[in-house]
Amino acid sequence: MVESLLTLNDYLCFKFAPMRFLYSTFILLIICFITACNAPENMDLLLYNGKIYTVDSTFSVSGAMVVHQGRVVETGSLADLKAKYHFTEEKDLEGAFVYPGFIDAHCHFFGYGLGAETRADLTGTTSMREVVERLMIWHKEHPTPWIEGRGWDQNDWTVKEFPDRALLDSLFPDIPVMLTRVDGHAMLVNGKALRMAGIDATTQVSGGSILVREGSPTGILIDNAIELVRDIIPEADTALMYAALLRAQEDCHAVGLTMVADAGLRDKEIDAVRHLQGNGRLSMRIYAMLNPDPQTLQPWLASGPSFDEQLIVRSIKMYADGALGSRGALMLEPYSDRPGEFGLEVNDVDSLRRMAALARKHGFQLNVHCIGDAAVRRTLDVYSGFLEPGNDMRWRIEHAQVVHPDDLSRFGRLGVIPSVQATHATSDMYWAEERLGPRISHAYAYRDLMKENGWIPNGTDFPIERIDPLLTFYAAVFRKDARGWPEGGFQPENALSREEALRSMTVWAARSCFAEQFTGSLEAGKVADFIILDGDIITAEEKIIPSIKVAETWSGGKRVY
Ligand SMILES: [Zn+2]
Numbered sequence: 001m002v003e004s005l006l007t008l009n010d011y012l013c014f015k016f017a018p019m020r021f022l023y024s025t026f027i028l029l030i031i032c033f034i035t036a037c038n039a040p041e042n043m044d045l046l047l048y049n050g051k052i053y054t055v056d057s058t059f060s061v062s063g064a065m066v067v068h069q070g071r072v073v074e075t076g077s078l079a080d081l082k083a084k085y086h087f088t089e090e091k092d093l094e095g096a097f098v099y100p101g102f103i104d105a106h107c108h109f110f111g112y113g114l115g116a117e118t119r120a121d122l123t124g125t126t127s128m129r130e131v132v133e134r135l136m137i138w139h140k141e142h143p144t145p146w147i148e149g150r151g152w153d154q155n156d157w158t159v160k161e162f163p164d165r166a167l168l169d170s171l172f173p174d175i176p177v178m179l180t181r182v183d184g185h186a187m188l189v190n191g192k193a194l195r196m197a198g199i200d201a202t203t204q205v206s207g208g209s210i211l212v213r214e215g216s217p218t219g220i221l222i223d224n225a226i227e228l229v230r231d232i233i234p235e236a237d238t239a240l241m242y243a244a245l246l247r248a249q250e251d252c253h254a255v256g257l258t259m260v261a262d263a264g265l266r267d268k269e270i271d272a273v274r275h276l277q278g279n280g281r282l283s284m285r286i287y288a289m290l291n292p293d294p295q296t297l298q299p300w301l302a303s304g305p306s307f308d309e310q311l312i313v314r315s316i317k318m319y320a321d322g323a324l325g326s327r328g329a330l331m332l333e334p335y336s337d338r339p340g341e342f343g344l345e346v347n348d349v350d351s352l353r354r355m356a357a358l359a360r361k362h363g364f365q366l367n368v369h370c371i372g373d374a375a376v377r378r379t380l381d382v383y384s385g386f387l388e389p390g391n392d393m394r395w396r397i398e399h400a401q402v403v404h405p406d407d408l409s410r411f412g413r414l415g416v417i418p419s420v421q422a423t424h425a426t427s428d429m430y431w432a433e434e435r436l437g438p439r440i441s442h443a444y445a446y447r448d449l450m451k452e453n454g455w456i457p458n459g460t461d462f463p464i465e466r467i468d469p470l471l472t473f474y475a476a477v478f479r480k481d482a483r484g485w486p487e488g489g490f491q492p493e494n495a496l497s498r499e500e501a502l503r504s505m506t507v508w509a510a511r512s513c514f515a516e517q518f519t520g521s522l523e524a525g526k527v528a529d530f531i532i533l534d535g536d537i538i539t540a541e542e543k544i545i546p547s548i549k550v551a552e553t554w555s556g557g558k559r560v561y
Helices: 002-015 017-038 078-084 109-118 128-141 166-171 191-197 224-230 238-254 267-278 294-303 349-362 373-384 405-414 422-428 432-442 446-453 469-478 498-504 507-512 542-547
Strands: 041-048 051-053 064-068 071-076 085-092 097-100 102-107 147-152 177-181 186-189 208-213 216-223 257-265 285-290 311-319 365-370 396-399 417-419 530-533 550-555
Touching: 041 078, 064 078, 071 078, 078 085, 102 109, 102 507, 109 238, 109 257, 109 267, 128 147, 128 166, 128 177, 166 191, 177 191, 186 191, 186 224, 191 216, 191 224, 208 224, 216 224, 238 257, 238 267, 238 550, 257 267, 257 507, 257 550, 267 285, 267 294, 267 311, 285 294, 294 349, 311 349, 349 365, 349 373, 365 373, 373 396, 373 405, 405 446, 417 446, 422 469, 469 498, 469 542, 498 507
Parallel strands: 041 085, 051 097, 102 257, 147 177, 257 285, 285 311, 311 365, 365 396, 396 417
Antiparallel strands: 041 064, 064 071, 097 530, 177 186, 186 216, 208 216, 530 550
16 A cells, blocks of 8 residues: 555656645645554553453443543453553452442431541440440540430340430539430430430420420430430531541441432531542542531522532432331331330421422422331322422432332332332341331332332441441342341342342442432443452352452542552
């Protein structure tokens, strides 16, 4: 070809000398174009010699992946990718397993970090004695003018009744003590805290309760009553908010999380997130559900939803009821272990409807916390006034723990997303039947719920559960807790397959946040958020799975753990 071109060139030069310059330029351009096409492009990173689960629509698996400028460029075979590109860095996976970064579709990221910075950890305590021992150690190390703790659960104690304040009063007579139950829906406070909050036996709170015995408050506050003592503690300042967010990020990256949906942030907290993301210290992607307090809500309703790959603000969080453990879940029929009690209406139907109207008008999702079957039914009733069948507005019901069989099909019909937490099933299974009786058969029905829309997001609700998404995977697939109990799994008919469970923690979780366009799977153009595990959760024997560890976490093409 070169020879014939030269011959042609000679001919043209001879015949048409004035065209010589133009023609040479043209040839030069062609040569440049051909060279450019053949030159391998330079890419930032090649990962190879691993098993890469892309979690794309066909659940494809690749041996190698190309990352450039924070994004996935291509997955495929090592030979093909090497032939196509040059790489600044090549990483031998040494046979390890790669998955998209985990996404927690419902957690309290900021609250977890704040708690870790400011509250004594009471999880796993087995008695009030042990609670008090931990508080004394904590208070020595953190001499604040108040004491906060979190994580007690009377269901783990020998005496499974709510504790009272007697022991706290004798040991801490002059300093307010506030101890949040594991589910965040009940709190034990001492006499000093009650006095400071102005609570006595006659105090009434709508959507909450103050337990009273022999004419005096026992110290147990449930749901909205907790708000009465919150004011005793000064609000977190900016420095504490930053510390909390960074602490939460560190722990989350260590378990493979690259994105979280924070179920209720206030304006100041969202500002803190934005600040830390802006200066590059917070790489965690955050879907912030708005706390419905007027100070937070008003400016957001005025400005409308906001969306970028770091921070998505396009939903409002509401509570319809409380939690099952503290008998605050709102039930259609009374509690089996407390005749006459139906639970708590944290927000009534009118408030839910008003918020739904605002959400619809201003283009936000509405995400309502519903644990009991009455809360689910009321919320679906409200939603049905705003959602047309076939809509893709992805309004969510958070938890959807007890769903009456008559209401199940309404999820699919209205396109309502049940946002569930697999470890709630395996934490509650020890005592949920006492509360629910035969209703247990339609509680924690994650497979049935998944079938409604064909997909389901999963999360943990941490700090209520542990933050580790691999526990979610194990609970979703095997319906067992971290100890491997029970033998055959709790209601195994509602287990998800391994593929479904992985999707629920990645691409389906992203979808519930309107984030599936840029994350949730390892496909060309999406952000390079991925994790490397030392075992294969898709094929490993069941008994191996609880010991599989996150070796590395990458966010936007950068290693963060
Ligand atoms: Zn929650």
